[in-house]
Amino acid sequence: MTSVESVEAAQVGKVSDIGLISADSHVNEPRDLWASNLPPSLRSQAMEGIQSGEDGSWKVVFEGQHVYKRDMASEAERLSVLDPEKRFAVMQSEGIVAEAIFPTIGLYVWMLEDAKGGEASCRVYNDWVYDTLQSKSQRFSCAGLIPTWEPEQATREVERIAEMGLRSVMLPSHLAHGPSWNHRAWDPMWDAIDAAGLPVVMHQGTGFDTIWYRGPGATVANLVSTETIGPRTAALLSTSGVLAKHPDLHVVFVEFNTGWLAWVMELMDYYDKVFREYDDIHKAQRSKPTVYPDLEHAPSWYVRNQIHSTFQVDFQGMRSVPLSGHRSLMWGHDYPHEEGTFPHSRRLVDEQAAFVSADEARRIFRENALEIFKFDPAVIDQPF
Numbered sequence: 176m177t178s179v180e181s182v183e184a185a186q187v188g189k190v191s192d193i194g195l196i197s198a199d200s201h202v203n204e205p206r207d208l209w210a211s212n213l214p215p216s217l218r219s220q221a222m223e224g225i226q227s228g229e230d231g232s233w234k235v236v237f238e239g240q241h242v243y244k245r246d247m248a249s250e251a252e253r254l255s256v257l258d259p260e261k262r263f264a265v266m267q268s269e270g271i272v273a274e275a276i277f278p279t280i281g282l283y284v285w286m287l288e289d290a291k292g293g294e295a296s297c298r299v300y301n302d303w304v305y306d307t308l309q310s311k312s313q314r315f316s317c318a319g320l321i322p323t324w325e326p327e328q329a330t331r332e333v334e335r336i337a338e339m340g341l342r343s344v345m346l347p348s349h350l351a352h353g354p355s356w357n358h359r360a361w362d363p364m365w366d367a368i369d370a371a372g373l374p375v376v377m378h379q380g381t382g383f384d385t386i387w388y389r390g391p392g393a394t395v396a397n398l399v400s401t402e403t404i405g406p407r408t409a410a411l412l413s414t415s416g417v418l419a420k421h422p423d424l425h426v427v428f429v430e431f432n433t434g435w436l437a438w439v440m441e442l443m444d445y446y447d448k449v450f451r452e453y454d455d456i457h458k459a460q461r462s463k464p465t466v467y468p469d470l471e472h473a474p475s476w477y478v479r480n481q482i483h484s485t486f487q488v489d490f491q492g493m494r495s496v497p498l499s500g501h502r503s504l505m506w507g508h509d510y511p512h513e514e515g516t517f518p519h520s521r522r523l524v525d526e527q528a529a530f531v532s533a534d535e536a537r538r539i540f541r542e543n544a545l546e547i548f549k550f551d552p553a554v555i556d557q558p559f
Contacts, residue, residue, distance in 0.1 A: 190528035190536045191521035194556060196544040197266075197274040199429050199485045199507020202304060203253045204280045210238040212299040213292070220292035222280050235283045256511045259311045263559045266314075269508060269520040273555040275316045275548050276308060277345065277378060277429060279512070285347040285382045290324035294332070297322045301336050309341055314555055316342035316548040318376050321364075323347060326354075329364040337371035342548060344373045347382020348428065349404045356408065357415035369421040374547050377408065379430040405431035405484060406439040413477035414443065416468045425547050427505065428484040433492030436484060437499040440475035447474055479503060483547060487516050488523055493530035501535040505544050 205211075209221035221238040255261055266274065278284075281300045287293040297320040309317040319336030321344055322328040333344055354360050368375060380401045386393075387400040405428045412418050412426060450465045470477075479500050485507045486492055492504060506524065509515030516523050528536035545552065 189521075189525050190533075190540055191270045191524045193270075193537055193541055194272040195270050195506070195520070195524065196541050196548075196550065196555075197269075197271050197507045197510070198427065198483075198505035198544040198548070199487070200274040200276050200510050201279050201512055202276060202308065203256050203511065204278065204300070204303070205254060206250070206280075207238075208280075208303060209296055209299055212303075213295055217289070217292045217295055220287050220289060220296065222283060222287075222296065225280060225283060235280075235286055257307055259308065259315075262308075263312075263314075265510060265517065267559055269510075269517060270524075271508065271520070273314045273316070273545070273548075273550045274510075275318070275343065275376070275427075275507070275544065276304070277318050277376065278304075278320065281320055282378055282381050284320055285323060285350075286384075290322070290328065293324050294322040294328045296320075297332060298335075301332070301339070301341060305336075305339055305341055313551060316550065318343040318345040320345050323350060323353065323382070326360045326364055329361070330367045333364060333367040333371060333373075337367075337373060342373065343376050343427075344368050344371070345376050345378065348377040348379065348408055348431075349381075349383045351383035355411065357411050357417060365417060365421055365424070369424050372423070372549075375424065375426045377426065377428050379405070379428070402431050402435075406435045409478055409482050410439060410443055410474065413474045413482065414447070414466075414470075416470060418477040418481045419468075419470050419472075422481075425481050425483060427547060428482070429507070430487075430509065431484045432486045432489045433484045433499070433504045434489060434495055436478065436482075436492070436503050437495040440478050440499065443474035443478075483543065487514075488527065490527060490530065493527050496531050496535055496539075501531065501538045502543060504539045505547070506540045 206223045210218060210223065213221050218238060222235050223238050223240060224236040226234055226236045266272065278300060284293060284296050284300070287296060301319040304317045308315050319332065319341040321332050323346065336344070350356070385397055385401045388396050409426075409428065418424060447466055454464050454466065479502060483503050483505050485505045487507060487509050496504070508517055508520045510517045524540055528540065531539065544550070
């Protein structure tokens, strides 16, 4: 579609009027959520907040280390986003009919070192978010935190949250400790997720220390470096056979943006091809192939069909849709985080949609999330 055609299509009807679905929204947890619910023996691991440092670092603040009790008015406003009616009002103003909802403080749970404390902290959050939002409306698709200190923990909690009624499985985007996602130890967990029929979500910056650099320029450089985990993990899942073994499994990379999708598809296919050719030439000298397992499709096929990534504002990603395809892209407004697009989502959606066809825009800003997070159109298209 030419730029002129895009403008003409936008004039016929705005994409922001189609009933947008946000694939990236958040809660604000009560700062005493874990302190009030963990047993006394685990209270030292009670997360209370997140604090930024002047050197570009971020750290979890534990019970008794935060000053929020000195400003309860600000805390009350922060927690007002847990009222479904307030969220509905925001959604209406933004043209959003449904949203996938993720933690804020809970995103740092995988930085806890103790396996028992980590598992208990995940369960506390999962019970709370179900009671607070998921049980209140099918317009919400809330994720459950999965403990990954031990593979057996993960499988148990996947099965528990699926039975409870949470709508997606949240795993860390990278594991700083323990076997990586292609290790056979995780096979029972992937099987359990597949059996539950839930999508996996991996949020940017989870599961590892995101402080690559300190000092001048560290804040922006750290964020850019952290986002490189997206293509790394997507490549691992695509080439290792995890996705091939579970063809109905979908993995959503949250807040990783989308411009990298076309690049990683092309790069993986290139390396897959050249190393297979290398093996053919030198197969008499090799006892094991360089590229294994031998999958039915090229690596890009698995990214195009089972990997998704969310964005708020990503014009480069829009320009790359002819290469990446539209199925992997999902938009989200990141409410209530300050770097999100609220209250300007309608304008920013329409500006970005001008770079793709009307059908592609509908998929990117609504249908992809509707299908992956399994929203019911009969519910979400009713008036609030």
